[in-house]
Amino acid sequence: MASETTTTHATGQTTERNLSLIKPTGPLTLGNYLGALRQMASAQDGADCIYGLADLHALTVTHDPTRLRKLVREISTILVAVGLDRSTLFLQSRVPAHSELAYLLECTAYTGELSRMIQFKEKGRGHPSTRVSLYTYPALMAADILLYQTKQVPVGDDQRQHIELTRDLAIRFNQTYGQVFAVPEIVTPPAGARVMNLADPTTKMGKSHHDGSGIIYLLDAPDVVRRKIARAVTDSDTGATVVRRDRTNKPGVTNLLDILTACAGPRAADGISTYGALKAAVTDAVINVVEPIQKAYTDLADDPCAWSSGSYGGGPSRSPSSFGL
Numbered sequence: 001m002a003s004e005t006t007t008t009h010a011t012g013q014t015t016e017r018n019l020s021l022i023k024p025t026g027p028l029t030l031g032n033y034l035g036a037l038r039q040m041a042s043a044q045d046g047a048d049c050i051y052g053l054a055d056l057h058a059l060t061v062t063h064d065p066t067r068l069r070k071l072v073r074e075i076s077t078i079l080v081a082v083g084l085d086r087s088t089l090f091l092q093s094r095v096p097a098h099s100e101l102a103y104l105l106e107c108t109a110y111t112g113e114l115s116r117m118i119q120f121k122e123k124g125r126g127h128p129s130t131r132v133s134l135y136t137y138p139a140l141m142a143a144d145i146l147l148y149q150t151k152q153v154p155v156g157d158d159q160r161q162h163i164e165l166t167r168d169l170a171i172r173f174n175q176t177y178g179q180v181f182a183v184p185e186i187v188t189p190p191a192g193a194r195v196m197n198l199a200d201p202t203t204k205m206g207k208s209h210h211d212g213s214g215i216i217y218l219l220d221a222p223d224v225v226r227r228k229i230a231r232a233v234t235d236s237d238t239g240a241t242v243v244r245r246d247r248t249n250k251p252g253v254t255n256l257l258d259i260l261t262a263c264a265g266p267r268a269a270d271g272i273s274t275y276g277a278l279k280a281a282v283t284d285a286v287i288n289v290v291e292p293i294q295k296a297y298t299d300l301a302d303d304p305c306a307w308s309s310g311s312y313g314g315g316p317s318r319s320p321s322s323f324g325l
C-alpha cells in the first residue's frame with residue numbers, strides 16, 4: 001500500500017508525504033526492490049517519507065509466529081540496507097495508534113460494508129474458523145492511512161475497494177464527530193516495473209509464492225541467483241532475432257530483458273543475440289544490484305543497534321500526533 005500527501009510548513013513551503021506499508025508475508029524479492037523499494041529510496045530526495053511494516057495484517061490468516069518475527073527483523077534490516085535511512089520507519093504493531101484508531105473505525109463501519117470486502121468474501125465468508133480479523137482488517141488498513149492525514153493514495157485496482165471504504169469511513173467519522181481526518185483521494189500510480197516469475201513468466205514474482213525456484217530473493221547468494229536465472233523459462237525459437245520483447249509470445253525472454261534493463265539501464269541488452277548471452281548478462285546485472293544490498297544487510301544484521309535504535313517504534317517526534325491527530 002502506498003500513499004502521498006502534501007504538508008505545509010510554517011515557512012509556507014510544501015513537502016509531499018509518501019506513506020507505504022509492506023506486509024511481511026515472505027522474504028523480499030527482486031520484484032519488491034525494482035517495483036517498490038528502489039522508488040521508495042529515491043522518493044526520499046523530494047518527500048517526507050513514512051514507511052512501515054504491516055505486521056498486524058500478517059495475522060489475519062494462519063501463520064508461524066517464529067517465521068513472522070524473523071521476517072520482520074529481516075525486512076526491517078533490508079529497508080535500511082536499500083537506503084531508506086532518511087525516512088521514518090515503523091513497525092505497525094509497535095505504534096498502538098494503528099490498532100486504537102482501527103477500533104474507532106470499526107465503530108464507524110457497518111457490517112454490510114465489511115461483508116462486501118473481496119478478501120473476506122473470497123477467503124473467509126461461510127467458514128466458521130475464519131479469523132475475525134480477516135473481516136475487520138479493512139478498518140485497520142483505513143487507520144493506517146488516516147493516521148498520517150494522507151491526501152492521495154496511489155493504488156492498483158486490487159486495492160481500490162479498501163481506499164473507497166477508507167474514504168467512506170473518514171467522511172462518516174468527520175460528519176459524526178467533527179472535522180478530524182483528511183479524506184484521501186484515489187490516484188492511479190505510474191506503471192512501474194513488473195517482474196515476473198522466472199519459472200512461470202505469466203505470473204508475478206511474488207514473495208508469498210510457495211515455490212521459490214522462479215523467484216530471486218534479495219538475500220539469495222550469487223550462486224543461487226546464477227542457478228535460478230540459468231533455469232529461467234525461455235522458448236524454443238531459433239534464428240538471429242530470438243532475443244526480443246514480445247510479452248504475448250515470448251513472456252520469459254521479455255521478462256529477462258525487463259530485468260536486465262531495470263538493473264543495468266536501457267542499453268544493457270544492445271547486441272545480445274542468444275539466450276545464453278542474455279542469461280549471463282541478466283545474472284551479472286542482478287548480482288550487481290543485490291550484492292551491495294546484501295553487504296549492507298550483513299553489516300546491519302551484525303550490529304543490532306543499527307536497526308533497533310532507529311525509529312521503528314514510531315519515536316515521539318514522529319508519533320501520529322505529529323500528523324495533527
Ligand code: AMP
Nearest residue numbers: 031032035036193194195204205206207
Ligand atoms: P507485495 O510483495 O505484493 O506485498 O508488494 C509490496 C510492493 O512491492 C508493492 O508496491 C508491489 O507493487 C511491489 N511488488 C511486489 N512484487 C512485485 C513484482 N514482481 N514486480 C514489481 N513490483 C512488485
